[in-house]
Amino acid sequence: MDKIQNIFAGLTGQEKTGFMDSSQPSLYVAAGAIAFNPIFWNIVARQEHKTHFLTKTFGSPHYGCYALAVTIFAIGVIRDSLYKTALEQQPIYPPLHQPEVGVVLFLTGNVLVLSSMWALGVTGTYLGDYFGILMDHKVEGFPFNVTDAPMYWGSTLSFLGTALYYGRTAGVLLTLEVFVMYLGALRFEDPFTAAIYAKKEARPVTRSMTKQKERKKA
Ligand SMILES: *[C@@H]1O[C@H](CO)[C@@H](O)[C@H](O)[C@H]1NC(C)=O
Numbered sequence: 001m002d003k004i005q006n007i008f009a010g011l012t013g014q015e016k017t018g019f020m021d022s023s024q025p026s027l028y029v030a031a032g033a034i035a036f037n038p039i040f041w042n043i044v045a046r047q048e049h050k051t052h053f054l055t056k057t058f059g060s061p062h063y064g065c066y067a068l069a070v071t072i073f074a075i076g077v078i079r080d081s082l083y084k085t086a087l088e089q090q091p092i093y094p095p096l097h098q099p100e101v102g103v104v105l106f107l108t109g110n111v112l113v114l115s116s117m118w119a120l121g122v123t124g125t126y127l128g129d130y131f132g133i134l135m136d137h138k139v140e141g142f143p144f145n146v147t148d149a150p151m152y153w154g155s156t157l158s159f160l161g162t163a164l165y166y167g168r169t170a171g172v173l174l175t176l177e178v179f180v181m182y183l184g185a186l187r188f189e190d191p192f193t194a195a196i197y198a199k200k201e202a203r204p205v206t207r208s209m210t211k212q213k214e215r216k217k218a
Contacts, residue, residue: 018091020169027170030086033079034177038185041072045130046192054131061131062123069126083159083174090168097167106161112154115143125151129196152182 021027045068048054054064117125119141123133143150159178163171 016091017094019093020173021090022170024086024089024170026082026086026089027174030079030082030174031177033075033082034174035181037072037075037079038181040075041068041127042185042188044068044071045127048127049130049196052131061128061133065123065126065128065131065133069122072126083162083171086174087162087166087168087171090166090170092167093169094167096164096169096172098164099167102161102163102165104161105157106165109154109157109159109161112143112147112150112157116150116154119144129193134197134200149182149186152186156182 044054048064048068052064054068055061056064058064058067119139120135122128123131124135124139129135143154147153156175156179159175160172163175
């Protein structure tokens with residue numbers, strides 16, 4: 001039945017239905033981009049912390065961090081576009097085709113991502129602490145009173161929302177990959193940034209910021 005529908009779909013320009021098409025290379029390209037991004041920014045940020053190569057190249061910690069921010073933002077845009085292309089080349093799986101739920105999740109995710117960027121600023125969002133640009137105090141308000149890592153979980157929600165909007169099984173699987181990558185990133189980043197802030201706080205000071213973990217990026 002799927003086959004007949006798909007032949008019609010080809011003729012009428014409607015989209016195919018089916019569970020998933022794992023033979024599409026675009027699926028693996030998107031999976032690669034999703035894995036690459038957090039690995040990339042963690043390697044670069046730790047290298048910067050160790051050698052200050054971006055600070056030296058761009059003349060100051062702030063310019064170095066802006067350069068990294070632009071790069072991370074750009075590879076994020078590329079990843080999102082590869083994700084969308086991958087979904088377009090997948091069949092629709094009707095039980096997962098939930099456009100209304102998709103829109104709600106996507107918007108919720110974007111509110112979390114954009115509001116945390118607003119709360120943190122550019123250097124707070126894009127790993128400024130690795131450049132020695134530390135936050136003066138922990139950001140406690142929205143969206144950090146809803147979740148510890150609003151960038152990451154907001155981004156994950158946006159991926160899931162997109163998958164359900166288009167009704168693609170592959171999108172849900174790629175979202176699972178996003179989730180696992182961000183979970184791993186948090187495990188890797190949090191102890192390191194905690195140590196950066198602990199060093200700062202090594203002098204006797206009034207308040208602890210060792211849980212300073214809100215420089216997440218989408
Ligand atoms: C989070 O803080 C905002 C104000 O910054 C407040 O309006 C909201 O109710 C708070 N949410 C929770 C879950 O505490």
